[in-house]
Amino acid sequence: MATLVVLIVFILFLAAILTGGYNRRYLDLLQENWLWNWITTVDHKRIGILYLIAGGFFFLMGGLEALLIRIQLMFPNSKFIVGDVYNQLMTMHGTTMIFLVALPLLFGLMNFIVPLQIGARDVAFPFLNSLGFWLYFSGGLLLNLSWLFGGAPDSGWFNYPTLALNDFSPGPGVNYYVLGLQIAGIGTLISGINFLVTIINMRAPGMTYLRMPLFTWTTFVTSALILFAFPPLTAGLFMMMFDRLFETSFFVTAGGGNVVVWQHIFWIFGHPEVYILVLPAFGVFSDVISTFSRKRLFGYNSMVFAVVLIGFLGFMVWVHHMFTVGLGPIANSIFAVSTMAIAVPTGIKVFNWLFTMWGGRIRFTTAMLYAAGFIVNFVMGGVTGVMLAVVPADHQFHDTYFVVAHFHYVIIGGTIMGILAGVYYWWPKMFGIKLDERWGRWNFWLFYFGFHLTFFPQHFLGLWGMPRRVFTYEAGYNLELGNLLSSLGAILMTAGLLFLLYNVVQTFRHGEAAGPDPWDGRTLEWAISSPPPAYNFAQTPRVRGLDPWWLEKHEGDGKLKPAEPLGPIHMPSPSHLPFVMSLGFFISGFGFVFHSWQVGVLGLIVVVVTMYVRSFQEDPGYHIQPDELKGVEH
Amino acid sequence: MKIEENASVAGLPAEPERATLEGKNKILGFWLFIAAETTLFATEFGTYLALKGSSLNGPTPYELFQMPVVAASTLVLLTSSLTSVLAIMGMHENDLQKMLRWFGITILLGAVFLGLEVYEFVEYIHEGHTITSSAFGSSFYLLLGTHGSHVLFGVLWILGLMIQGRNKGITVHTAPKFYVASLYWHFVDVVWIFIFTVVYLMGMIP
Numbered sequence: 053m054a055t056l057v058v059l060i061v062f063i064l065f066l067a068a069i070l071t072g073g074y075n076r077r078y079l080d081l082l083q084e085n086w087l088w089n090w091i092t093t094v095d096h097k098r099i100g101i102l103y104l105i106a107g108g109f110f111f112l113m114g115g116l117e118a119l120l121i122r123i124q125l126m127f128p129n130s131k132f133i134v135g136d137v138y139n140q141l142m143t144m145h146g147t148t149m150i151f152l153v154a155l156p157l158l159f160g161l162m163n164f165i166v167p168l169q170i171g172a173r174d175v176a177f178p179f180l181n182s183l184g185f186w187l188y189f190s191g192g193l194l195l196n197l198s199w200l201f202g203g204a205p206d207s208g209w210f211n212y213p214t215l216a217l218n219d220f221s222p223g224p225g226v227n228y229y230v231l232g233l234q235i236a237g238i239g240t241l242i243s244g245i246n247f248l249v250t251i252i253n254m255r256a257p258g259m260t261y262l263r264m265p266l267f268t269w270t271t272f273v274t275s276a277l278i279l280f281a282f283p284p285l286t287a288g289l290f291m292m293m294f295d296r297l298f299e300t301s302f303f304v305t306a307g308g309g310n311v312v313v314w315q316h317i318f319w320i321f322g323h324p325e326v327y328i329l330v331l332p333a334f335g336v337f338s339d340v341i342s343t344f345s346r347k348r349l350f351g352y353n354s355m356v357f358a359v360v361l362i363g364f365l366g367f368m369v370w371v372h373h374m375f376t377v378g379l380g381p382i383a384n385s386i387f388a389v390s391t392m393a394i395a396v397p398t399g400i401k402v403f404n405w406l407f408t409m410w411g412g413r414i415r416f417t418t419a420m421l422y423a424a425g426f427i428v429n430f431v432m433g434g435v436t437g438v439m440l441a442v443v444p445a446d447h448q449f450h451d452t453y454f455v456v457a458h459f460h461y462v463i464i465g466g467t468i469m470g471i472l473a474g475v476y477y478w479w480p481k482m483f484g485i486k487l488d489e490r491w492g493r494w495n496f497w498l499f500y501f502g503f504h505l506t507f508f509p510q511h512f513l514g515l516w517g518m519p520r521r522v523f524t525y526e527a528g529y530n531l532e533l534g535n536l537l538s539s540l541g542a543i544l545m546t547a548g549l550l551f552l553l554y555n556v557v558q559t560f561r562h563g564e565a566a567g568p569d570p571w572d573g574r575t576l577e578w579a580i581s582s583p584p585p586a587y588n589f590a591q592t593p594r595v596r597g598l599d600p601w602w603l604e605k606h607e608g609d610g611k612l613k614p615a616e617p618l619g620p621i622h623m624p625s626p627s628h629l630p631f632v633m634s635l636g637f638f639i640s641g642f643g644f645v646f647h648s649w650q651v652g653v654l655g656l657i658v659v660v661v662t663m664y665v666r667s668f669q670e671d672p673g674y675h676i677q678p679d680e681l682k683g684v685e686h
Numbered sequence: 687m688k689i690e691e692n693a694s695v696a697g698l699p700a701e702p703e704r705a706t707l708e709g710k711n712k713i714l715g716f717w718l719f720i721a722a723e724t725t726l727f728a729t730e731f732g733t734y735l736a737l738k739g740s741s742l743n744g745p746t747p748y749e750l751f752q753m754p755v756v757a758a759s760t761l762v763l764l765t766s767s768l769t770s771v772l773a774i775m776g777m778h779e780n781d782l783q784k785m786l787r788w789f790g791i792t793i794l795l796g797a798v799f800l801g802l803e804v805y806e807f808v809e810y811i812h813e814g815h816t817i818t819s820s821a822f823g824s825s826f827y828l829l830l831g832t833h834g835s836h837v838l839f840g841v842l843w844i845l846g847l848m849i850q851g852r853n854k855g856i857t858v859h860t861a862p863k864f865y866v867a868s869l870y871w872h873f874v875d876v877v878w879i880f881i882f883t884v885v886y887l888m889g890m891i892p
């Protein structure tokens with residue numbers, strides 16, 4: 053029955069795609085609808101906002117899951133959430149936060165800001181940009197629908213076989229994991245390629261590689277990591293999918309398969325993934341610290357070098373997640389050394405940030421508070437990271453709360469705080485209004501204190517032997533106080549984030565206009581109006597040095613120098629095809645989750661048809677004439 | 687976006703595929719996509735090497751592979767790489783008919799390759815070597831299936847581009863598409879050379 057309904061919907065959709073709409077009048081009405089405008093947009097700034105909205109929604113989901121976990125662990129022997137539901141919660145919390153929250157929120161900032169920072173009118177592939185977003189969103193939606201239909205995945209975010217295979221996870225949960233991440237992963241890869249080409253080919257004249265702001269640099273390196281880290285995940289997810297749906301034997305030992313193959317593939321993706329998440333945050337902090345210290349970034353060249361080196365080394369350390377597998381002392385030693393080596397470029401960055409602040413006229417805005425707080429967190433997370441790289445010690449730490457504390461220090465203390473700093477810093481550019489600084493300080497201090505209260509005690513819980521992923525603990529083993537503090541901290545963090553939400557709502561209702569350059573910024577995005585017009589720059593600017601806007605303000609006449617005469621600006625047309633294509637993937641994924649290969653194949657046919665339609669489409673775009681440009685003196 | 691594309695200029699630039707920023711972006715983006723695909727295939731090769739010894743009760747690689755068919759497939763696919771080069775040469779000479787003719791031969795050879803591959807797989811299945819028979823079977827069919835579906839995709843894609851070429855001719859707008867499709871075709875060929883070496887030739891060692 054369900055198959056039939058899906059089939060009918062499909063044929064309707066196919067007819068709609070092929071005929072260009074049910075009828076003209078209806079189509080015209082639709083095209084004026086605001087929702088339709090957002091669905092079909094190819095403007096990098098609007099897509100950036102879409103990423104922030106979708107990422108924020110999944111943040112809410114992942115946050116609630118974390119809160120439920122902490123409520124269960126608040127007291128020993130709780131019965132609030134036990135067994136399988138707990139497994140689903142902790143799996144979905146991890147998967148959601150890594151794949152659907154951290155990276156997409158960063159993508160939101162990158163999409164909005166990077167083209168502005170390099171003086172471009174748009175990204176290289178506006179159509180693919182939209183496709184990347186909709187694929188991510190449909191993959192995330194598919195994954196989260198598991199809560200409603202059939203149960204969520206429950207084998208942890210790294211989904212190890214044999215636990216993840218049919219024998220031990222018989223429900224559809226892991227199918228959702230495999231297919232949802234597959235779809236979202238393709239979207240991520242597309243976005244990565246888009247950013248790379250944008251940064252290589254679309255820089256304004258004079259914007260050489262060594263004049264790019266650090267946020268653009270980190271976006272560049274992160275995109276390169278995505279390019280090489282996500283395809284192994286794609287391959288691994290295919291194998292997992294085939295093992296579960298088509299009875300293959302990649303990881304089934306009875307069929308000659310090998311579970312360690314999955315572990316290698318997953319961590320060849322998984323370790324670069326943590327740098328994919330943290331490097332853009334480094335970029336945000338570099339820009340924020342330099343702006344609010346009113347100094348150019350200390351050791352700019354070494355900062356760039358360190359980012360590239362971290363990205364490179366990030367691919368040579370994956371086995372540190374597998375020290376206890378038993379790969380032998382030689383493999384373990386090599387990977388222990390390469391892991392510790394990463395501390396060197398990271399140390400360079402920490403000192404450069406400190407030296408940037410040294411002697412600067414520091415303004416402690418909310419963004420700057422997050423940046424300063426981050427340095428403390430990251431030193432702590434780095435120290436525990438080096439501790440974990442020591443193989444014999446790792447045998448003690450492995451699978452305990454010590455590891456949980458470590459990676460939350462780097463991912464919340466680094467990535468999430470980087471995102472929050474970026475949101476406060478670029479909010480006026482995105483929406484033309486500043487977030488309120490007073491509520492911002494409440495937000496920061498509650499979140500920051502709550503964060504340490506949650507995760508600092510977890511180091512000790514781990515050292516005292518509390519295993520991760522277990523839904524409760526016995527009284528009388530000295531674990532009560534640590535867990536209670538940790539849960540109270542989680543509540544404080546939630547309160548901190550509620551202040552952010554309140555702040556957003558309040559400032560949208562009665563915030564005052566921020567103007568183009570509220571922070572006395574240094575980079576190109578602060579030279580244009582807030583929010584920027586659709587075409588970003590009326591004339592492509594000519595860049596004359598590092599921190600080009602600061603240079604024009606202090607050594608020029610305070611205006612950007614144009615690199616081209618005023619003329620008509622070519623803009624790409626909006627398109628509904630990315631949405632339709634993602635819908636095809638979504639339906640296909642849903643079909644495969646429930647072993648219905650008919651629906652799965654039908655969804656893929658929709659994908660192929662839309663690809664064909666796109667290939668045959670001529671997109672002439674449209675032009676904005678010079679007299680339509682705002683704020684330009686003729 | 688700032689370079690105005692004008693498809694109706696008299697005479698085509700020497701390298702029409704790179705004449706616009708759009709074309710340059712497309713070609714660079716495609717090279718990056720090929721880099722990503724390389725990593726995907728590398729993962730599948732690694733998995734195959736790790737699992738090829740686990741053939742359980744089924745035939746081992748040495749007992750299974752039929753070199754004559756494989757050699758024929760290799761020859762067909764390598765020739766198709768050559769014909770796609772000739773097609774791009776036709777494009778650079780602004781000779782639409784030449785380009786279409788050689789692209790036509792290219793996808794024809796691609797189709798022959800697919801036919802041979804299907805024949806080969808049917809033979810293997812008769813000998814008890816299937817995707818579910820063992821880890822060797824799973825990793826073998828995943829690797830070759832991924833490659834084969836790339837060939838199929840390429841055939842369908844180039845077919846679509848040929849129709850576009852017939853309708854629109856060679857312009858600065860269509861040229862990057864033809865160029866990128868030929869890059870793709872070469873890439874699929876290179877992967878096959880690795881498959882030929884790693885799977886078949888190394889499989890000949892008992």
Ligand SMILES: [Cu+2]
Nearest residue numbers: 323370372373
């Ligand atoms: Cu790691």
